[in-house]
Amino acid sequence: MSLCHSYMPNYFSIDDILSSQERVSCKIEVKLPGLGYLDVSSESPDLQSGTKLDLPHWLAYPMNSRTHPFVSIEVPKIYKEAYREILTADACAVALNKWSCYFYEFGIHLAQYEHSDCNLIQDLLLQAFKSRFRLVMDWAHNTGTDPTVGLQLPILERKLFLTGRKSRCLLISWLKEGGGSIETSEMVANHKKRKRAELEDENT
Amino acid sequence: MDPNEVEFLGEKQLVTIIPSFTFNQIHLISGSIGPFRAGLPTQVPIWLAVNLKQQQKCRIVGQEWMDAKLLIDVKDEEKTSKFFTKMPSDHYMDETLMLLGVAPEDIPQAEEIRTIVKDLWDIRMSKLRTSVDAFMKSDSAFAKLDHLTPMEINCIRPSLPHALDQRDRIQTCGSRPRDSQDTQRS
Amino acid sequence: MFGEKALELIKELERSAEGIPPFNDDGIRQVLEEMRILCQANFDDIENPTTDPPNYSSVRVRHMAISRNKRCILAYLYNRLQKIRQMRWEFGSILPPEIKSLLSEPEVQWFTSYSKALATYMRSIGDNYGLNLATDVTPPKSLYIEVRCLVDYGKLDLEDGEVIFLKKNSQYLLPRAECEGLVRQGVLQHVTS
């Protein structure tokens, strides 16, 4: 099924669900009775206003983006001043995946908050993406690099790297052997590989 | 799209063959071919020429542009030009690989032609990679790709379109209207 | 923190990139249980509010958590269905037993109904001329292809009436259209010169 559309998050996207699990540091603005258990460091049954704790974005955002927010937020340090400067200095030198493997996805989520740091995120991501684009394409281009190198890239870049590398491999095998060879389908090949591996485990 | 699907389209191009058999006209769905007279040239689609050659039923006459001197001029012009120049055929690369692959002995200077075409391809490929990078940084909303052949376009697809889609996604992320309960994200 | 078990379901899928993990029955049960508990807590808050006027902020927060759990469960089911759908096209309409054992009963049922709906659609193509869309997956190059048999497959009836016995490690020249499926299933291997 060669139909591969570019990634757009939707209700069922695994990456969107995982990236919206990233933590945002929040300060409770409204006492939340009966939710004390959310703050492991306190015994109180209620979540007292003024408490500081990290909440996943899928919770922090609806709690913050209300006319009377339940929480105020702080942007993670990788999107703040100091880190922004490192990135704008030389984006290609940064192991972006170590900052967060959802650096772009989570950044896109964060850009929705009404917050001084958040308004700068869009440009930050755009500049980083543009200046790193050549690096990602070059990695995909020389297929000598084994695919695990993609793990050094955040998800958004990793997907582009893997698609680029796949079409590069198809081109090289076409240049060498021409078209027309019929392959075992992917799932069948993986299934047989696993079966062989299991057999080997059994009798070693 | 895989390269062999682009090649599949390239196989519709016509090529001259010298059949070793005689047969009157054959009415294919895509059009009539023949009549075939042993020893006399006639034009057939490449997919048929390759099959007939494999069954030793014909010899293949190389395309007119498969000429070393002509190709060297095309290569030099490509090297000096900032933009992509027009190629002698929309499927120059796949035609060369197919015809030289099945009938190297039929086409004069076959190896030389293969090398020149490969050099031409490499020149255009590196030109393509630089213009792709420049285009990504330029923020312009569309790119001129005149004279790029389907196989070359296939090399930057889906990477470039996907990358541009992600660039657009980032560009529009901040300006989404704030609504209290973003159902998509809940 | 609520939503942890639900997230675990999603992570499970993400870890098994190409294959499909066994259906996580108790994972689903635990998430449904968390949803029930949260809903019960909301019911209690609404029925007998502790403050006056009643403070529904916690109710709204729990509501967000319940929606999150629902999204994770449906995404878990949906993404598994995507893989199961792909199996129909790559394994054919009969799943190998080891694969089938990884699926829940409703998923096996879904696979059968999907197969049936697909077969009905394929038969209806071209004013009921019928077209098997699961074959002719790669562009055809020639009428016959050289193949090597990887398993003792046994009898293969060709359209022109000929019958061939496919034995392990022997090679055959077979009509492409009729053996393409066996190559994709891993029974035959296409030998390109």
Next chain:
Amino acid sequence: MDDSVADVSEHLDSSDNEEFTPGKVLQDIENAWLNEKFAPEILPHQSELVDCMLEQISHMEENMKKLKKGDIRLAIHKMEIDRIRFVIKSYLRTRLEKIEQYTIHILSEDDKKSPEESYLTPGERKFAKEYLANIETLFRTVALQHMPANFQAFEVDKLTVKPNLNSHVFLRVNKPVQGIIVPGTTNDEIDLTAGAQRLIQYQPIASLVKEGAVQLI
């Protein structure tokens, strides 16, 4: 029996429009295949072309049965038929994949159209409805029915997966067009000259693709 295979193409010529040759129909199907492969959304169905070509193929296969085993025409026709069948199957597979990916969206768009304007063939619509019903059944039996009462809904609007109409596509211009507004930072207007090739967002040229003014490549 020599020219029996020949009259097949005349049979098609006699149909309504003169230049409606089998070769033209085949070229239109190939264009529709490429458009469908690269367009993010599902395009209007081409079942007249597909049905006509399948009928042409079955005619050809009938006539081929009359040919002796060693006749060279047998192999040649069979090869061509294999190629045509591959294009038609790949075309229909691509449509099917879009139907399975954007089921709710495609069905809701389709409901807004009259049967003649529908983008789906009756067979595709029936399949799409069954596909959606099967998913809903699984969601209900495994999860929804066990959820708290006010969370049991199969929320169609939330579960709709939409194609990204702004995705970038490659196109070649068939008929020149002026003044295409391209959204983006500079909102510039572009003219498309015949034979030109562009990489551009799909949305501004969606109708041109459907009219055949441009071809996706």
